[in-house]
Amino acid sequence: MTAIRILPALVAAAILACAGTAGAQDTVKIGVITDRVASAKFYAEPVSRGVELGAKVINEKGGILGKKIELIVEDDQNKPDVSAAKARKLVDDGVIAIVSNTGSPATQQAQTVSLETKTPHLTPANSADFLTTQLDNPYFFQTGPLASIQLGTLMAYTKSRGFKQVAIVRDNSALSQSFADSFKQGLEKAGIKVALEEVIPQGATSAVATRLLIVPMPSTVRVTTSPGTSGGSSSRDAPRPHSSPRQPPLPQVPDPSTSPGRTTVPREA
Numbered sequence: 353m354t355a356i357r358i359l360p361a362l363v364a365a366a367i368l369a370c371a372g373t374a375g376a377q378d379t380v381k382i383g384v385i386t387d388r389v390a391s392a393k394f395y396a397e398p399v400s401r402g403v404e405l406g407a408k409v410i411n412e413k414g415g416i417l418g419k420k421i422e423l424i425v426e427d428d429q430n431k432p433d434v435s436a437a438k439a440r441k442l443v444d445d446g447v448i449a450i451v452s453n454t455g456s457p458a459t460q461q462a463q464t465v466s467l468e469t470k471t472p473h474l475t476p477a478n479s480a481d482f483l484t485t486q487l488d489n490p491y492f493f494q495t496g497p498l499a500s501i502q503l504g505t506l507m508a509y510t511k512s513r514g515f516k517q518v519a520i521v522r523d524n525s526a527l528s529q530s531f532a533d534s535f536k537q538g539l540e541k542a543g544i545k546v547a548l549e550e551v552i553p554q555g556a557t558s559a560v561a562t563r564l565l566i567v568p569m570p571s572t573v574r575v576t577t578s579p580g581t582s583g584g585s586s587s588r589d590a591p592r593p594h595s596s597p598r599q600p601p602l603p604q605v606p607d608p609s610t611s612p613g614r615t616t617v618p619r620e621a
Contacts, residue, residue, distance in 0.1 A: 379422035380415070382407070383442030385462060386453040390430035391525065391554055399453040399477045400425065430454050432461035439465035449474065456480035456527050463487050480530065499531055503538045510544060519548040523556075 384403055387396040407421040415421060424445055428435035435458035442450055443465060449472040452459040456478045466473035467489040474493045475483065481498050510518070518539050522528040536546050 377446065378419070380419045381422050381424055381445065381447045383439070383445070383447035383450040384423055384425045384453065385428050385435055385438050385442070385450060385458075386425060387430040387455065387458075388427040391523075392430040392453075392455040392458075395477055396430075396453045402476075403451055403453070428454050428458055428462075430458050432458045435459065435462040436465055438462070439471075443469045443471055448472070451476070453477055455525075456483060459483060460486065463489050463492055466491050480527065481534075482530075499534055502531075503535055506535065507538060507542060510539070511542070515544065517545040517547040519550070520546060521550050521552060523552050523554045525554055 386400040426438040439462040452475040477496045522532040
């Protein structure tokens with residue numbers, strides 16, 4: 353919703369700034385860079401549908417400054433070099449603004465084009481703090497929840513439950529590594545021990561083996577920084593081993609969606 357509210361003002365400003373070119377067009381062209389096939393697909397697709405809905409609603413109300421919005425969508429496969437190439441193509445196609453719905457590293461690379469061409473550039477979902485610190489890009493707008501804010505939410509929850517140690521589960525992507533390092537530094541600074549750090553390969557469909565490693569660790573919270581495994585950043589109490597008078601105790605891995613004490617922290621991207 354934030355992106356939908358910002359989009360009309362962003363586009364109107366771009367139209368006024370590019371009166372010579374945009375004013376001659378019958379429609380207002382906005383580029384959308386998304387990931388349709390790779391690891392960012394699971395959140396990129398619904399965000400892109402939201403952008404499409406926003407454009408539809410705006411067009412039904414008469415458009416912006418009397419012009420209808422035309423979306424031009426490109427798939428960067430969540431690859432930084434491809435994302436920059438797609439941003440260049442969109443600018444060449446005459447878009448006056450770009451919306452990035454892909455991974456943060458890819459969006460960062462696309463920024464090199466929006467900065468050079470002075471094209472307004474918005475990301476409604478990316479979380480990486482470095483998107484607004486590594487490049488001085490006055491044309492870039494980030495409206496998603498920052499990783500630092502997610503860490504603050506996680507820290508508040510961890511302290512409220514009195515956890516003393518943490519297990520970090522991440523995938524082998526650069527973004528997941530960055531989030532895990534950020535979380536690890538913040539947790540250790542607060543005196544919370546990182547007792548285990550496990551890496552799950554991208555594309556894995558199960559994290560059961562990793563959860564079994566966490567089961568015997570009492571008073572432990574799990575932090576997942578892999579966006580494609582176990583549903584993103586989350587934390588929960590480690591389950592206690594189940595015992596039966598007829599068999600030796602066995603670890604029991606409950607369904608994460610029904611496990612008591614589980615909470616989901618907003619994340620991306």
